[in-house]
Amino acid sequence: MKKIIVSILCFYQLTLLAQQKPMFTNFIFNEFYYNPAVAASKEHIDFRALYRNQWAGLKGAPQTMNLTGYGRLKKFPLGLGGNIFHDVTGPLRTTGFSVAAAYGIEFNNEGMLCGGISAGIIRYDLGNNFTI
DSSP states (O other): OHHHHHHHHHHOOOOOOOSOOOOOTTGGGOHHHHOTTHHHHOSSOEEEEEEEETTTTSTTOOEEEEEEEEEEOSSSSEEEEEEEEEEEETTEEEEEEEEEEEEEEEOTTSOEEEEEEEEEEEEEEOSTTOBO
16 A cells, blocks of 8 residues: 555656746835735725836837735735736746735734735746647
């Protein structure tokens, strides 16, 4: 039985990638994109749309589009959010989305400790029908 389990583990491949997101020049305008815990820290619903066209006019210049929405539930310190993005850098195109959940603990109205988790799907396309 142990040989079967070892054989399965040797041929089974699980790929996890962390923090493989496009870069923004002004990332401070969308803190939720990089930190899902922000969804529990704000008392309002927030929607943001960003577009970046760096080095406009040059062939293969980076372009990034992002749409984000997040907010905290009214009676609970639970925040939910989502994110859709598309990034073009030369021949590489990256498209994806993610959803996030966050929980916050308030400390006597003096501060808040928040933690969040995000999961999503990213598609890489290198052109010429070659997809990663």
